[in-house]
Amino acid sequence: MTDRRIPDATVARLPAYLQALVDAAEAGVRTISSDELAQAAGLNSAKVRKDLSFLGTYGTRGVGYHVAELTTEISGVLGLTDDRPVVIVGVGNLGRALASYDGFARRGFTIAALVDVDPALIGTDIAGHRVAAPDTLPAVVSDKGVGLAVLTTPAAVAQAVTDRIVDAGVTAILNFAPVHLDVPDTVTVRTVDLSTELQILSFYAHLAGDLPVATGR
Amino acid sequence: MTDRRIPDATVARLPAYLQALVDAAEAGVRTISSDELAQAAGLNSAKVRKDLSFLGTYGTRGVGYHVAELTTEISGVLGLTDDRPVVIVGVGNLGRALASYDGFARRGFTIAALVDVDPALIGTDIAGHRVAAPDTLPAVVSDKGVGLAVLTTPAAVAQAVTDRIVDAGVTAILNFAPVHLDVPDTVTVRTVDLSTELQILSFYAHLAGDLPVATGR
DNA sequence: CATTGTGAACTTATTCACAGCG
DNA sequence: CGCTGTGAATAAGTTCACAATG
Missing domain, CATH: 1.10.10.10 (Winged helix-like DNA-binding domain superfamily/Winged helix DNA-binding domain)
Incomplete structure (x- = not known):
């Protein structure tokens, strides 16, 4: 011990x-x-x-x-004695759903900012938060002491966005983009890939002998 | 070998x-x-x-x-040689986002049905799918050979809904409700709890010595 | 000769089983 | 007596390192 x-x-x-x-x-x-x-x-x-x-x-x-x-x-x-501010980067379907998810707030995670590159989204209001431009990230991160980011961008830009997030000073990333992210080893990444999860389940369902699909019988 | x-x-x-x-x-x-x-x-x-x-x-x-x-x-x-039909149960923020997520379809998972208990939702159209009542589940599952369900209901009803899904014949469940689900051991469950993921990240961020929150310094 | 396939060594995680203690 | 705390045993997962081979 x-x-x-x-x-x-x-x-x-x-x-x-x-x-x-x-x-x-x-x-x-x-x-x-x-x-x-x-x-x-x-x-x-x-x-x-x-x-x-x-x-x-x-x-x-x-x-x-x-x-x-x-x-x-x-x-x-777990480091949860105070509220932990989080930024959500990428305001597509999933980003919006997460911004509206009350489970985060109930467990001490407050949304410090919503960020997207799309000029049509910047400045609009989503779930009570104003969408900000990516170049505001460093200021938000240091001003509010943000350590955690939730990444919900398309896969194609995920690595580039990650580099910016890391530069801004975030030390942990919850990644929903279906790609492996390269980060310095001072940063922790957890990737949640919804299709991957279904594929794993498919393996076990398949093993258990279910029919692949209802073509015939 | x-x-x-x-x-x-x-x-x-x-x-x-x-x-x-x-x-x-x-x-x-x-x-x-x-x-x-x-x-x-x-x-x-x-x-x-x-x-x-x-x-x-x-x-x-x-x-x-x-x-x-x-x-x-x-x-x-992985049992992915044919398309695999999936039902999404619970059409809240997250259910809607997943229904609109094209990554599923691109990897061979087609949405066979969207199900919710809310009478105000039943019959409405979400992302091109008509929301169905829960009692249609057994028919959909057996008619279309559905083996996988995605569960996005509130935690309070997740176990009860799971029991119905399992009865209907589903053999694998991707659970987004933040509770442990009891199922027969013929059924596989994978739980993705977004707050849990953030809490785990919080631990490592905390370890790495980040400030819990920007109160002071 | 670059790269696989794999035993063996090692590390991490789980389970057992029971002594220790309030 | 009931339940924790933990060494010891087992199992699962990872990495090493190298012989085998197309």
């Missing part, structure tokens, strides 16, 4: 624990066991305990974890 | 290889090395070779992989 490092797989599950804890708190529960947490997150209790042990010793044997205390701890580890 | 099973981690990368191969074909390339594939997908060549070796022996030593042949092979493994 002298190792301060939290495994990637654990980090990826912390948000699920946080969600379960918030739900539990809303239900008036003060204490929760690793098994109940596992249930809520669709995992097993051993994994939960191992994960939480990387954060330190927050449980009480025979009782479980104190909901409020563990919530604070996980929020702290 | 007597094991017919393809590791999950490999399956998750096959779509990226497929994309790289399609791009290569469009550029007129007939043959591609593991290193070039790795480059395009943001991986290393050893991983590419190991992954492809699970599919069989498709490379030529000293030369590389035949682009067209490998494309066919991966498409087959």
